Amino acid sequence: MSSAVRVRIAPSPTGSFHVGTARTALFNYLFARQHGGTFVLRIEDTDQVRSTAEAVETIFAGLRWLGLDWDEGPEKGGPFGPYRQSERLPLYDEQAQKLLDSGVAYECFCTAEELSQRREQMLKQKQDPKYDGRCRDLTVTQQEALRADGRQPALRLRTPQTGATSWTDLIRDEVSFENALLDDFVIRKSDGFPTYNFAVVVDDATMEISHVIRGEDGLSNTPRQLLLYEALGYQPPLFGHVPLLLGTDRSKLSKRHGATGLEEFRQRGVVPDCMANFLALLGWSAGAGEEGELFTREELISRFDLGAVNKAGAVFDHEKLEWMNGCYLRALSVDALAELAVPVLVEAGLLSGNLSEAELTQVRRVLAVTQERIKLLSELPDATRYFFTADFQYEPKAVSKWLTKPETAGILLRLIGALESMPGPALDPGVELTPWSLEETVRKVAEQAEVSAGKIIHPARVAVTGRTFGPGLFELMVVLGKAECLQRLRRALDYTEALQRTGE
Numbered sequence: 105m106s107s108a109v110r111v112r113i114a115p116s117p118t119g120s121f122h123v124g125t126a127r128t129a130l131f132n133y134l135f136a137r138q139h140g141g142t143f144v145l146r147i148e149d150t151d152q153v154r155s156t157a158e159a160v161e162t163i164f165a166g167l168r169w170l171g172l173d174w175d176e177g178p179e180k181g182g183p184f185g186p187y188r189q190s191e192r193l194p195l196y197d198e199q200a201q202k203l204l205d206s207g208v209a210y211e212c213f214c215t216a217e218e219l220s221q222r223r224e225q226m227l228k229q230k231q232d233p234k235y236d237g238r239c240r241d242l243t244v245t246q247q248e249a250l251r252a253d254g255r256q257p258a259l260r261l262r263t264p265q266t267g268a269t270s271w272t273d274l275i276r277d278e279v280s281f282e283n284a285l286l287d288d289f290v291i292r293k294s295d296g297f298p299t300y301n302f303a304v305v306v307d308d309a310t311m312e313i314s315h316v317i318r319g320e321d322g323l324s325n326t327p328r329q330l331l332l333y334e335a336l337g338y339q340p341p342l343f344g345h346v347p348l349l350l351g352t353d354r355s356k357l358s359k360r361h362g363a364t365g366l367e368e369f370r371q372r373g374v375v376p377d378c379m380a381n382f383l384a385l386l387g388w389s390a391g392a393g394e395e396g397e398l399f400t401r402e403e404l405i406s407r408f409d410l411g412a413v414n415k416a417g418a419v420f421d422h423e424k425l426e427w428m429n430g431c432y433l434r435a436l437s438v439d440a441l442a443e444l445a446v447p448v449l450v451e452a453g454l455l456s457g458n459l460s461e462a463e464l465t466q467v468r469r470v471l472a473v474t475q476e477r478i479k480l481l482s483e484l485p486d487a488t489r490y491f492f493t494a495d496f497q498y499e500p501k502a503v504s505k506w507l508t509k510p511e512t513a514g515i516l517l518r519l520i521g522a523l524e525s526m527p528g529p530a531l532d533p534g535v536e537l538t539p540w541s542l543e544e545t546v547r548k549v550a551e552q553a554e555v556s557a558g559k560i561i562h563p564a565r566v567a568v569t570g571r572t573f574g575p576g577l578f579e580l581m582v583v584l585g586k587a588e589c590l591q592r593l594r595r596a597l598d599y600t601e602a603l604q605r606t607g608e
């Protein structure tokens with residue numbers, strides 16, 4: 105084996121792309137990039153029943169979204185392809201035949217029913233339900249008789265019954281399993297398909313993988329895989345088992361704790377760089393950078409240290425992810441934010457697909473005043489709806505707090521008058537309104553009405569946005585523009601007057 109770093113992510117396409125798999129992919133990617141190595145993608149689709157083409161696409165999309173471009177793999181090619189296990193069956197057969205010929209593997213004719221019956225029996229007798237080795241030493245005549253009986257044999261590896269299989273794990277240090285705990289496990293099923301343990305070893309060996317970095321749930325497979333390397337005459341790679349992801353209650357991360365599929369985070373509007381930053385810190389501490397826990401891709405690559413990955417489980421804290429995403433969103437330039445935001449706003453029906461330059465400018469202005477206030481892109485449609493349409497309802501709380509007040513109509517009337525007499529676009533088309541000119545106007549209205557500025561600002565906010573909270577009133581009014589603000593103020597005036605008349 106060459107000394108080049110070659111790592112892989114080998115997902116099974118059987119559902120959503122789990123954040124745990126994404127984190128493992130990221131660790132492999134960072135390790136490869138740091139060492140100038142190769143990051144391989146292999147699709148482990150030998151489970152014909154559970155694998156789907158859609159799940160394969162989800163894996164591609166997830167890795168691309170996170171910016172984890174694979175150097176070799178499906179759609180990319182490479183010298184060790186094909187990179188889908190379902191296309192590598194002849195290779196597994198060839199290697200299985202080698203093991204059969206050398207006697208390290210043997211044919212097992214036991215049927216699934218027989219095996220499960222014996223399993224139950226052993227469990228009843230409080231024994232470890234291992235395969236009992238019944239077909240280990242069948243004579244050729246016995247084998248022929250079973251074959252003539254129509255039985256299709258599986259292949260099992262003859263495993264040592266004494267001693268231990270050990271390795272120095274890159275994360276967990278010394279790990280050792282008693283061989284007596286292992287049974288003669290199946291390497292090829294009776295339907296001719298390889299088992300995971302066999303296919304993964306054939307692939308990792310023939311793809312010259314140097315470091316197998318995978319989830320801790322794979323730990324108990326590793327002794328079996330090491331025995332297979334030995335049987336096949338390959339030098340094993342180094343292994344590193346990364347800790348499991350946990351929920352905030354420290355139980356294994358599951359849907360109970362919230363989303364676990366990468367796609368859901370994309371849909372909620374987590375920024376991909378933030379997702380990668382967050383995932384990188386699950387089980388590994390990069391130390392404090394200039395920006396606390398916020399690291400660029402380059403920083404992650406240079407700082408990543410497989411040896412410093414924790415043994416203990418890593419808590420996936422949704423709140424922390426949202427906090428971090430807010431930081432990422434705030435740090436984006438308005439142009440960069442617009443690129444992420446426009447598709448979200450189009451999907452929400454607030455924008456049409458083809459934006460003119462003027463519309464795009466307006467979107468940027470909207471984003472500039474809302475950027476500080478969102479943690480997820482998916483909050484944008486709700487946070488910005490009133491900028492794009494006047495067709496909104498007043499929040500009930502806003503109505504009861506402000507629009508039912510008898511003095512509100514007078515205040516709105518004064519504000520409308522003051523706004524109308526502010527220099528308009530005809531005088532200075534570039535600067536229709538400014539936050540400070542508006543502030544000045546509101547201050548004057550407050551003085552004349554002999555009320556505090558707040559008594560103007562709150563009902564004005566309700567009138568132009570329908571809400572009691574939001575970005576700074578003057579800033580958002582500038583974005584809406586004078587004509588639109590006047591229209592909305594007049595509508596609110598009508599509304600509050602109607603409430604007064606009906607005595608509500």
Ligand code: GLU
Nearest residue numbers: 114115116148304318322
């Ligand atoms: N296909 C396996 C999984 O998705 C890969 C495990 C490994 O990396 O060896 O869990």
